[in-house]
Amino acid sequence: MADDEVDPKEYRWETGYEKTWEAIKEDEAGLVEGLVAEFAQKAARKAAAPRRGPVRLGMMRHLLLAIDCSEAMNCQDIKPTRFLCTLKLLERFIEEFFDQNPLSQLGLVLLKNKRAEKLTDMCGNVRKHIKAVQGLTNMNLTGEPSLQNALEYAGRVLKPLPGHASRELLVLFASLTTCDPGDINTNIQALKTDGIRCSVIGLAAEVRICKKLCQDTGGEYGVILDDVHYRSLLLECTAPPPRARALDAGLIKMGFPHCAPLSAQPDNNADPPITQCMCHLEEGEGVGTEGHLCPQCRTKYCSLPAQCRTCGLTLASAPHLARSYHHLFPVDPYEEVPNEGQAQYCFGCLRLFNDLDKEPPFLCHQPPDPFPHQMCNVIHECPFPFISKHQQMFLRSDFWPGGVVFLHFIRLHRCGRCREHYCWQCAGLVSSTLHVCPGCAARPHLYQRLPDTS
Amino acid sequence: MADDNTPTDCSLLVVVVDTNPNQRYIIEDPKVLTNCLDAVIAFSNSHLMQKAKNQLAVIGCHFHKSEYLYPSPGKPLDVRQIDGQYELFTLVEKTIKMRLVNLIKSQPQEDKPGESLLAGALAMALCYISRVRRQLSPGLTMSSRILIVTGSSDTAAQYINYMNVFFTAQKQQVLIDVCSLDKHLSLLQQGCDITGGLYLKVPSLEGLLQYLLWVFLPEASERSKLVLPGGGRVDYRAACFCHREPLSIGYVCSLCLSVAVVTRSHEESTRDHGYCFVAETSSTVFKIGGPLATKPKKKKMKI
Ligand SMILES: [Zn+2]
Ligand SMILES: [Zn+2]
Numbered sequence: 001m002a003d004d005e006v007d008p009k010e011y012r013w014e015t016g017y018e019k020t021w022e023a024i025k026e027d028e029a030g031l032v033e034g035l036v037a038e039f040a041q042k043a044a045r046k047a048a049a050p051r052r053g054p055v056r057l058g059m060m061r062h063l064l065l066a067i068d069c070s071e072a073m074n075c076q077d078i079k080p081t082r083f084l085c086t087l088k089l090l091e092r093f094i095e096e097f098f099d100q101n102p103l104s105q106l107g108l109v110l111l112k113n114k115r116a117e118k119l120t121d122m123c124g125n126v127r128k129h130i131k132a133v134q135g136l137t138n139m140n141l142t143g144e145p146s147l148q149n150a151l152e153y154a155g156r157v158l159k160p161l162p163g164h165a166s167r168e169l170l171v172l173f174a175s176l177t178t179c180d181p182g183d184i185n186t187n188i189q190a191l192k193t194d195g196i197r198c199s200v201i202g203l204a205a206e207v208r209i210c211k212k213l214c215q216d217t218g219g220e221y222g223v224i225l226d227d228v229h230y231r232s233l234l235l236e237c238t239a240p241p242p243r244a245r246a247l248d249a250g251l252i253k254m255g256f257p258h259c260a261p262l263s264a265q266p267d268n269n270a271d272p273p274i275t276q277c278m279c280h281l282e283e284g285e286g287v288g289t290e291g292h293l294c295p296q297c298r299t300k301y302c303s304l305p306a307q308c309r310t311c312g313l314t315l316a317s318a319p320h321l322a323r324s325y326h327h328l329f330p331v332d333p334y335e336e337v338p339n340e341g342q343a344q345y346c347f348g349c350l351r352l353f354n355d356l357d358k359e360p361p362f363l364c365h366q367p368p369d370p371f372p373h374q375m376c377n378v379i380h381e382c383p384f385p386f387i388s389k390h391q392q393m394f395l396r397s398d399f400w401p402g403g404v405v406f407l408h409f410i411r412l413h414r415c416g417r418c419r420e421h422y423c424w425q426c427a428g429l430v431s432s433t434l435h436v437c438p439g440c441a442a443r444p445h446l447y448q449r450l451p452d453t454s
Numbered sequence: 455m456a457d458d459n460t461p462t463d464c465s466l467l468v469v470v471v472d473t474n475p476n477q478r479y480i481i482e483d484p485k486v487l488t489n490c491l492d493a494v495i496a497f498s499n500s501h502l503m504q505k506a507k508n509q510l511a512v513i514g515c516h517f518h519k520s521e522y523l524y525p526s527p528g529k530p531l532d533v534r535q536i537d538g539q540y541e542l543f544t545l546v547e548k549t550i551k552m553r554l555v556n557l558i559k560s561q562p563q564e565d566k567p568g569e570s571l572l573a574g575a576l577a578m579a580l581c582y583i584s585r586v587r588r589q590l591s592p593g594l595t596m597s598s599r600i601l602i603v604t605g606s607s608d609t610a611a612q613y614i615n616y617m618n619v620f621f622t623a624q625k626q627q628v629l630i631d632v633c634s635l636d637k638h639l640s641l642l643q644q645g646c647d648i649t650g651g652l653y654l655k656v657p658s659l660e661g662l663l664q665y666l667l668w669v670f671l672p673e674a675s676e677r678s679k680l681v682l683p684g685g686g687r688v689d690y691r692a693a694c695f696c697h698r699e700p701l702s703i704g705y706v707c708s709l710c711l712s713v714a715v716v717t718r719s720h721e722e723s724t725r726d727h728g729y730c731f732v733a734e735t736s737s738t739v740f741k742i743g744g745p746l747a748t749k750p751k752k753k754k755m756k757i
């Protein structure tokens with residue numbers, strides 16, 4: 001409890017971990033466990049402290065994500081392979097990207113066999129991207145990638161998009177070589193001229209041309225150290241880029257197309273007229289009765305979000321905005337309390353508490369082999385997503401037989417508002433995904449978290 | 455799983471029953487609640503009968519809180535077999551009725567019933583579903599869905615809670631089905647659409663059990679083969695944060711994306727209170743601009 005003050009100047013890797021090891025002494029029985037546990041809980045509590053500060057969300061980003069599918073992705077330096085690890089991380093990336101950038105669009109492209117092959121169109125449909133990524137698991141990884149073809153493709157896709165929003169390319173590049181048909185510098189120059197920001201995450205070692213690409217176009221270049229570092233580099237790319245953040249705070253006029261076309265209003269039973277949508281004008285597709293009409297000028301679009309080409313209005317549907325509202329109304333973190341019989345069962349899932357009673361911290365994870373050294377002394381998030389992060393911690397090998405482990409603690413979690421008790425799994429679900437306290441949301445005086453505007 | 459059609463070994467159904475006494479049909483005739491409850495119990499038992507490993511939970515949503523009606527936490531009720539009825543069915547019926555009586559008795563006498571807080575009950579249901587999933591024996595596949603039976607109307611006051619619940623259900627591939635007994639529920643219909651569930655407003659309460667059995671009993675994997683009521687068009691307009699009315703053109707705060715201002719009629723007043731209701735920059739007075747600057751600046755837009 002006394003550990004609440006956080007020194008902002010201290011980096012995570014500088015936090016007094018060394019010091020804390022000194023604090024671990026054997027207790028009378030010669031056991032370190034109890035002391036380790038106590039210390040670990042303090043660290044866990046610190047990690048649970050929510051990030052505060054104004055929320056800034058990115059709007060209308062257009063990000064093209066290029067995934068290296070060459071032979072180099074077979075390498076097993078991260079487990080199970082570079083490719084499978086990438087796919088796993090990408091699922092998380094896609095969800096997070098749309099959480100932070102609700103009106104944005106994402107497109108996926110594969111770099112295989114010297115070609116750039118489209119996997120998904122630019123769109124804002126989370127499930128579609130995730131499904132496409134999940135479908136890649138058994139793909140054959142052969143040949144060399146071509147960075148130039150990726151840039152070529154990116155230019156083609158991103159250039160026609162409206163200029164007010166960010167246009168970005170992110171390449172996950174494992175190969176140390178690229179097989180290009182021409183001079184890649186011309187492409188870099190073209191991307192720079194078109195204001196397309198390119199970033200690269202290298203999975204092997206630094207490659208000069210990648211570095212040049214990022215430098216010239218104003219993007220970020222990073223090379224991963226291990227899977228945990230990979231994850232954090234990737235997730236950093238979900239935050240809106242500096243330029244998008246610099247936009248003035250303001251109120252933006254936006255249209256929310258009502259699905260029913262004009263003619264489908266009550267007392268008119270005629271079929272809606274067949275019209276041409278604006279997004280497929282060039283291709284000559286998209287003729288039909290379905291679509292979203294701009295509420296201002298009645299131009300039709302077949303998918304949202306979009307920007308009206310006729311009147312310039314940004315068009316979205318309410319769920320696009322709502323995906324990010326949990327940033328605005330975070331659930332207050334639950335407090336951990338010892339199980340003293342104050343509640344018999346978890347309010348969320350009805351799990352009885354007595355069978356969890358007095359269980360010692362348990363191991364969640366076998367140490368990675370070989371153990372990556374840069375992870376020593378650092379509290380790490382457990383890579384197993386089914387457990388919320390503040391219940392985990394990383395212990396240095398010297399202090400635990402068998403090396404590095406994640407410790408999980410079983411205590412009760414109590415909501416400070418509705419006073420209901422939850423098991424640690426429900427507490428994890430509420431803080432990581434649900435963002436609604438089941439107890440509060442069912443109480444008339446607690447359910448609303450809207451600001452009082454009356 | 456929500457979006458593929460492979461049958462699963464078993465299925466978990468969580469029924470959320472709205473027991474709020476201020477639903478129109480209960481005010482008109484309080485006995486109807488018993489009839490509806492009987493229909494829900496019969497429906498729940500039919501679900502258990504479909505596959506041996508099927509599981510069930512029932513949550514009662516009252517105006518002051520929500521509670522599990524089945525299963526009861528702790529020791530199950532002691533039921534003796536009655537007239538050859540399958541014991542489990544008796545247990546389900548007895549437990550639900552007994553716990554509902556307790557729930558209603560616990561309602562505060564001095565408070566007037568407010569709206570039914572279904573989002574809270576849905577959040578509980580999602581907690582329960584993820585627990586049952588964790589405890590599933592390895593190798594077994596299970597589909598999960600939630601059915602809401604309600605005669606309340608939905609108001610935008612729970613909008614954020616609803617949306618958080620819908621997105622979680624979507625992520626976890628839990629279907630949300632809605633059976634409305636009275637009014638059209640546009641928010642809950644969005645939830646059905648987002649999660650791939652079915653929405654039905656029953657034309658009459660007499661046939662409730664039939665509707666439940668025909669429409670909501672088939673599992674996700676069987677539904678594609680059946681002709682079921684179509685979703686219809688879903689109204690996805692945003693609700694304004696200040697008046698909570700759906701609108702088709704509004705102003706959105708560029709920092710936090712809250713829909714600050716809405717209808718044309720409110721425009722003037724918004725100009726006056728031109729600040730974001732939500733963002734911590736609420737002291738900043740915003741200039742109300744047009745859309746994000748578009749390339750060719752056409753005539754200044756009339757807003
Ligand atoms: Zn328009
Ligand atoms: Zn629980």
Ligand SMILES: [Zn+2]
Binds near residue numbers: 415418438441
């Ligand atoms: Zn609470």
Ligand SMILES: [Zn+2]
Binds near residue numbers: 695696697714717720
């Ligand atoms: Zn308003």
Ligand SMILES: [Zn+2]
Binds near residue numbers: 710
């Ligand atoms: Zn705001």
